[in-house]
Amino acid sequence: MKKTALSLSVLAALALGSASAQTTVKIATLSPLSGGQSDLGLQIRNGAQLAVNEYKAQFQRLGMNLQLVAYDDQADPATGTAQARKIASDRAILAVVGTLNSGVAIPSSQALASSRVAMVSPANTANQVTDRGLSNMNRIVARDDAQGPAGANFITGNLKAKKVYILNDKTAYGEGLAKEVEKALKAKGTQVVGNEGTEEKSDFSSIVAKIRLQKPDAIYFGGIYNQVGVFIKQLRENGITTPVVGGDGLDSSELATIAGKGASNIYFTTVAAPIEALPAAKTFAANFQKTFNDGAQGFGAFGYDAAKVVLQGILKAAQANGNKAPSRQQVEAAIRKGSFTGLLSGNVSFNSVGDRKAATLYVMNVEGGKYKLATSVPVRPVRQ
Amino acid sequence: MDLATLLPFVVNVIVGGLVLGFVYAIIALGYTMVYGVLQLINFAHSEVFVTGAVVGFEVFRVLTPSPMNGYLKLGVALLAAMVVSGLLNVLIERLAYRPLRNAPKLVPLITAIGVSLILQDTLRVIEGFQGRFDLTYTLPDGFSNKFCAAESSCAGLGNALRTVGVDLQLKDVILIAVSLLSLAVLNYLVSRTRLGKAIRAVAQDRVTSGLMGIDANRMISATFLIGGALGGISGVLFGVKFGTVNAYSGFDPGIIAFTAAVLGGIGSIPGAVLGGLLLGVIQNLIGVSNIFGSLLGIANLEAIDASYQRIGAFLVLVLILIFKPTGLLGKSNVEKV
Numbered sequence: 001m002k003k004t005a006l007s008l009s010v011l012a013a014l015a016l017g018s019a020s021a022q023t024t025v026k027i028a029t030l031s032p033l034s035g036g037q038s039d040l041g042l043q044i045r046n047g048a049q050l051a052v053n054e055y056k057a058q059f060q061r062l063g064m065n066l067q068l069v070a071y072d073d074q075a076d077p078a079t080g081t082a083q084a085r086k087i088a089s090d091r092a093i094l095a096v097v098g099t100l101n102s103g104v105a106i107p108s109s110q111a112l113a114s115s116r117v118a119m120v121s122p123a124n125t126a127n128q129v130t131d132r133g134l135s136n137m138n139r140i141v142a143r144d145d146a147q148g149p150a151g152a153n154f155i156t157g158n159l160k161a162k163k164v165y166i167l168n169d170k171t172a173y174g175e176g177l178a179k180e181v182e183k184a185l186k187a188k189g190t191q192v193v194g195n196e197g198t199e200e201k202s203d204f205s206s207i208v209a210k211i212r213l214q215k216p217d218a219i220y221f222g223g224i225y226n227q228v229g230v231f232i233k234q235l236r237e238n239g240i241t242t243p244v245v246g247g248d249g250l251d252s253s254e255l256a257t258i259a260g261k262g263a264s265n266i267y268f269t270t271v272a273a274p275i276e277a278l279p280a281a282k283t284f285a286a287n288f289q290k291t292f293n294d295g296a297q298g299f300g301a302f303g304y305d306a307a308k309v310v311l312q313g314i315l316k317a318a319q320a321n322g323n324k325a326p327s328r329q330q331v332e333a334a335i336r337k338g339s340f341t342g343l344l345s346g347n348v349s350f351n352s353v354g355d356r357k358a359a360t361l362y363v364m365n366v367e368g369g370k371y372k373l374a375t376s377v378p379v380r381p382v383r384q
Numbered sequence: 385m386d387l388a389t390l391l392p393f394v395v396n397v398i399v400g401g402l403v404l405g406f407v408y409a410i411i412a413l414g415y416t417m418v419y420g421v422l423q424l425i426n427f428a429h430s431e432v433f434v435t436g437a438v439v440g441f442e443v444f445r446v447l448t449p450s451p452m453n454g455y456l457k458l459g460v461a462l463l464a465a466m467v468v469s470g471l472l473n474v475l476i477e478r479l480a481y482r483p484l485r486n487a488p489k490l491v492p493l494i495t496a497i498g499v500s501l502i503l504q505d506t507l508r509v510i511e512g513f514q515g516r517f518d519l520t521y522t523l524p525d526g527f528s529n530k531f532c533a534a535e536s537s538c539a540g541l542g543n544a545l546r547t548v549g550v551d552l553q554l555k556d557v558i559l560i561a562v563s564l565l566s567l568a569v570l571n572y573l574v575s576r577t578r579l580g581k582a583i584r585a586v587a588q589d590r591v592t593s594g595l596m597g598i599d600a601n602r603m604i605s606a607t608f609l610i611g612g613a614l615g616g617i618s619g620v621l622f623g624v625k626f627g628t629v630n631a632y633s634g635f636d637p638g639i640i641a642f643t644a645a646v647l648g649g650i651g652s653i654p655g656a657v658l659g660g661l662l663l664g665v666i667q668n669l670i671g672v673s674n675i676f677g678s679l680l681g682i683a684n685l686e687a688i689d690a691s692y693q694r695i696g697a698f699l700v701l702v703l704i705l706i707f708k709p710t711g712l713l714g715k716s717n718v719e720k721v
Binding site for chain 1: 389390393396397400401403404508512517518520522528530551553622626627628629630633636637667668669670671672674675689690691693694
């Protein structure tokens with residue numbers, strides 16, 4: 001009896017030994033998985049998960065066991081930074097897909113910089129995200145100084161507005177965007193009748209009263225859907241049908257749900273293309289629906305794309321490393337210098353600070369609760 | 385900008401503030417009643433309020449397909465929220481405050497904050513399991529319509545309001561009506577019934593009232609039940625007014641209502657109402673002060689925009705604590721030797 005137990009344990013040890021010949025390689029996602037913005041954060045995680053599923057076999061052939069670990073930043077800078085430190089301490093994690101919020105990306109990429117963990121952001125648009133010139137921070141979406149002017153162009157060009165009321169949510173994201181829009185509008189000679197911030201989440205009565213008094217032709221709100229949705233609902237209930245324009249923070253199907261009957265005459269610029277606007281996205285959308293029992297939205301596609309950049313980067317670094325698991329530093333360099341193909345949003349290569357050399361912005365329109373593409377704008381960062 | 389356009393604007397801002405103030409007032413009553421009896425600030429009250437809002441959301445969600453009358457749906461929502469929030473508040477008192485009744489005053493204050501955090505996450509888990517976070521109220525048709533939209537359907541007061549440019553929605557009118565009704569009932573309960581007399585006796589002196597045969601524990605439970613039910617009502621009203629709530633929505637209105645209770649004089653029922661209404665109006669006036677700044681050409685005023693609304697409430701709190709610590713209608717507590 002004792003003998004069999006012994007031989008069993010030897011067998012088990014052998015089996016474990018052969019398994020550990022496989023090196024475990026992990027990539028992480030960092031996005032809000034709980035809280036008011038989890039709708040967007042889960043899309044990013046699920047998109048990345050699909051990319052990992054796709055590349056698993058390819059890593060297996062090189063003797064690497066690929067895994068995705070999802071971290072929850074709750075859309076909060078402090079939580080995100082704490083999670084980034086956890087990521088840094090797990091040596092098997094080679095790169096990160098994240099985050100959703102610029103305010104979270106800025107401190108967490110800083111926390112990851114010293115341990116050389118590369119980040120590829122599927123969503124951050126604030127200029128400072130890459131302006132700091134960190135070697136680990138990259139993004140596949142357009143910057144605020146592209147998104148702001150695009151929104152302003154739409155307001156003056158398509159909506160023909162002469163008077164604009166600007167609001168922001170007092171976060172790095174909303175304030176940055178509102179500032180860019182104001183700058184671009186003023187440069188065109190459009191009258192900006194107000195630019196104010198509010199952290200209010202439920203009662204917009206004083207702002208609505210001011211808008212009614214000022215009678216702007218368009219309202220720009222740099223904020224996130226769960227706040228802007230409530231604002232639009234109250235605006236429409238008070239009989240104000242002025243078009244509301246915003247940035248990619250409005251890009252969620254929840255916006256129409258919250259705004260309810262008021263979900264009309266809303267426009268937003270977004271870096272995440274509507275799935276229908278990406279020619280290659282059909283199979284992706286079907287796959288997403290099948291795997292997660294949930295429709296893919298723009299940020300799902302961008303989470304997928306960012307993960308693909310990360311995974312192709314790791315494979316390139318592994319190749320240069322004699323087909324062995326590469327170091328974090330090698331991955332970081334491979335991502336910044338590489339060019340990546342086969343993505344839903346076209347090919348990606350980064351400039352010296354991690355901005356995409358060419359990107360596209362989309363303007364979406366919400367009418368009667370339905371989302372449709374209004375127009376798309378190609379943008380290039382100032383630095384190449 | 386001439387007076388003819390400015391006047392309706394000012395009137396509307398004040399009326400909007402009053403509507404908001406009624407929500408604060410009813411929440412503030414929950415704080416003030418418990419404080420009046422136990423000298424305890426029940427910081428979990430903001431979560432009791434959110435629980436009411438969540439219950440209201442669930443009732444409206446379930447009843448949406450039914451052809452039931454809109455007012456009846458509101459009645460069911462209010463009743464359900466009163467019962468759930470009231471019982472929850474009694475339970476909180478029984479489990480978290482009663483065992484600590486003789487502990488130093490700081491201790492129940494800390495458990496109150498603990499209870500509030502537990503309730504927040506419990507609510508989030510309950511709704512999160514069903515894939516919801518921001519709970520969007522589906523209101524009966526007509527609630528969001530303008531009150532007195534057509535001249536023919538307006539008479540008396542409605543018409544008078546319309547002429548001065550007051551712009552109300554039906555749900556604002558409902559909110560004010562429900563608030564006034566709850567106030568009247570509460571006032572009757574506290575000042576005219578045996579239960580109210582007993583509660584007031586316990587508030588005045590727990591030991592002596594015990595000697596007179598009043599069961600203090602039962603009266604304290606009753607106070608928590610009434611306070612919780614008021615929290616439930618205000619939760620539903622808040623949901624109806626603003627359309628969405630989530631598990632964390634309680635913090636802001638809770639803290640403002642607490643300020644309102646202190647402003648009015650904590651422990652005083654008319655004080656809580658006065659404080660709530662004042663804060664609602666002050667908040668809305670601060671929110672629009674930049675408009676006056678730009679109209680009158682005062683640069684300093686122009687810089688005060690909607691983001692200062694909250695700070696305004698706390699500024700008032702600080703001023704009150706400095707100059708009249710007992711609040712506007714509060715009586716000073718003379719230490720007897």
